[in-house]
Amino acid sequence: MVGALCGCWFRLGGARPLIPFGPLTTRSAMTSKGPEEEHPSVTLFRQYLRIRTVQPKPDYGAAVAFFEERARQLGLGCQKVEVAPGYVVTVLTWPGTNPALSSILLNSHTDVVPVFKEHWSHDPFEAFKDSEGYIYARGAQDMKCVSIQYLEAVRRLKVEGHRFPRTIHMTFVPDEEVGGHQGMELFVQRPEFHALRAGFALDEGIANPTDAFTVFYSERSPWWVRVTSTGRPGHGSLFIEDTAAEKLHKVVSSILAFREKEWQRLQSNPHLKEGAVTSVNLTKLEGGVAYNVVPATMSASFDFRVAPDVDFKAFEEQLQSWCQAAGEGVTLEFAQKWMHPQVTPTDDSNPWWAAFSRVCKDMNLSLEPEIMPAATDSRFIRAVGVPALGFSPLNRTPVLLHDHDERLHEAVFLRGVDIYTRLLPALASVPALPSES
Numbered sequence: 001m002v003g004a005l006c007g008c009w010f011r012l013g014g015a016r017p018l019i020p021f022g023p024l025t026t027r028s029a030m031t032s033k034g035p036e037e038e039h040p041s042v043t044l045f046r047q048y049l050r051i052r053t054v055q056p057k058p059d060y061g062a063a064v065a066f067f068e069e070r071a072r073q074l075g076l077g078c079q080k081v082e083v084a085p086g087y088v089v090t091v092l093t094w095p096g097t098n099p100a101l102s103s104i105l106l107n108s109h110t111d112v113v114p115v116f117k118e119h120w121s122h123d124p125f126e127a128f129k130d131s132e133g134y135i136y137a138r139g140a141q142d143m144k145c146v147s148i149q150y151l152e153a154v155r156r157l158k159v160e161g162h163r164f165p166r167t168i169h170m171t172f173v174p175d176e177e178v179g180g181h182q183g184m185e186l187f188v189q190r191p192e193f194h195a196l197r198a199g200f201a202l203d204e205g206i207a208n209p210t211d212a213f214t215v216f217y218s219e220r221s222p223w224w225v226r227v228t229s230t231g232r233p234g235h236g237s238l239f240i241e242d243t244a245a246e247k248l249h250k251v252v253s254s255i256l257a258f259r260e261k262e263w264q265r266l267q268s269n270p271h272l273k274e275g276a277v278t279s280v281n282l283t284k285l286e287g288g289v290a291y292n293v294v295p296a297t298m299s300a301s302f303d304f305r306v307a308p309d310v311d312f313k314a315f316e317e318q319l320q321s322w323c324q325a326a327g328e329g330v331t332l333e334f335a336q337k338w339m340h341p342q343v344t345p346t347d348d349s350n351p352w353w354a355a356f357s358r359v360c361k362d363m364n365l366s367l368e369p370e371i372m373p374a375a376t377d378s379r380f381i382r383a384v385g386v387p388a389l390g391f392s393p394l395n396r397t398p399v400l401l402h403d404h405d406e407r408l409h410e411a412v413f414l415r416g417v418d419i420y421t422r423l424l425p426a427l428a429s430v431p432a433l434p435s436e437s
């Protein structure tokens with residue numbers, strides 16, 4: 001461990017009461033305060049949002065320095081693990097009172113997706129706050145809010161003098177937005193990860209526009225598939241037989257028919273949520289050189305998200321058989337193929353869920369448990385046997401991750417700090433599990 005220094009608090013007593021708000025409409029009554037009156041947690045959030053950790057060239061160095069400084073100020077242990085050249089996982093640690101118990105892992109990624117600046121109302125890296133209190137920035141929802149909410153909850157609990165039996169680790173990881181292959185996927189294989197002895201993890205979720213909070217207990221598996229079709233080339237004026245395009249068209253039709261079937265299944269059953277069915281989109285078409293030259297090769301790329309209850313072997317065979325049915329010379333390759341879907345139980349047989357859901361109940365938060373439609377670092381955490389929930393405490397918030405004008409209201413952000421301030425004591429005080437005694 002390095003940097004386990006005890007620093008001074010930049011502000012004591014973060015538990016300032018929030019201005020309560022009801023429906024969105026009443027929020028406009030809340031006028032935003034001047035910078036001198038801004039809640040310090042919001043100021044810190046906005047500072048972090050200004051660090052340009054934007055793909056494809058994130059400034060990871062600045063993010064690591066930011067978290068090292070947080071560790072210094074909060075008196076937390078700080079460890080840096082370089083999982084690949086230039087890809088550092090920063091781990092901040094608040095030791096528990098009983099080192100025999102497994103720890104709580106609070107994960108967040110530091111990178112954010114690119115922007116189309118011309119479609120934004122404000123500079124996406126300025127963290128502009130409007131007069132109503134909405135903070136506009138890339139990463140406001142996904143997921144720089146969560147990183148700071150973890151830190152601010154820990155700060156508050158530490159200031160109040162609490163200690164808990166279980167150690168709390170906060171991991172700040174690179175590379176999630178491009179697949180996590182240089183981030184969490186490598187980190188979970190490292191001795192430093194195993195040394196954390198994580199018993200349970202929290203990671204990102206998605207905002208919920210209603211009063212409820214969404215919590216994810218599993219994920220769909222990303223399968224990125226490129227179908228390549230080869231056929232006879234020739235002059236564009238002739239009826240050439242066995243062309244690459246005709247065969248590719250057949251595969252595209254089969255896959256889009258499957259897409260329609262899954263869409264209908266989702267539409268016709270109000271109990272099914274997006275993550276419970278398999279989705280697919282045709283995302284790239286490549287091939288051809290000129291209008292009048294029939295190409296010998298064409299390809300189509302698909303982004304499949306396979307639901308966790310699918311028989312993966314049978315599904316792959318289905319993909320192969322669509323290619324075969326299209327004719328000779330049609331093959332497929334995988335650019336991503338996640339094969340280890342895991343489900344974290346959401347019943348009281350899981351003591352972590354029991355603790356999590358009990359706090360939500362006590363706080364009158366209504367939870368909507370779902371399967372994450374996209375892929376997050378949770379899949380790597382669950383795959384090494386650590387139960388994980390995907391949770392971003394953002395309700396009454398439009399889903400704007402990866403979108404233009406991504407934004408978050410400061411009151412929702414601060415309410416999230418309150419929520420973690422209740423969740424962490426409960427999770428870090430879960431009694432010894434059978435496997436720990």
Ligand SMILES: CSCC[C@H](NC=O)C(=O)O
Binds near residue numbers: 336
């Ligand atoms: C297949 S790895 C890509 C991970 C990415 N995660 C967030 O958006 C996603 O597209 O789901």
Ligand SMILES: [Zn+2]
Binds near residue numbers: 109142143204
């Ligand atoms: Zn994310």
Ligand SMILES: [Zn+2]
Binds near residue numbers: 113402
């Ligand atoms: Zn994202």
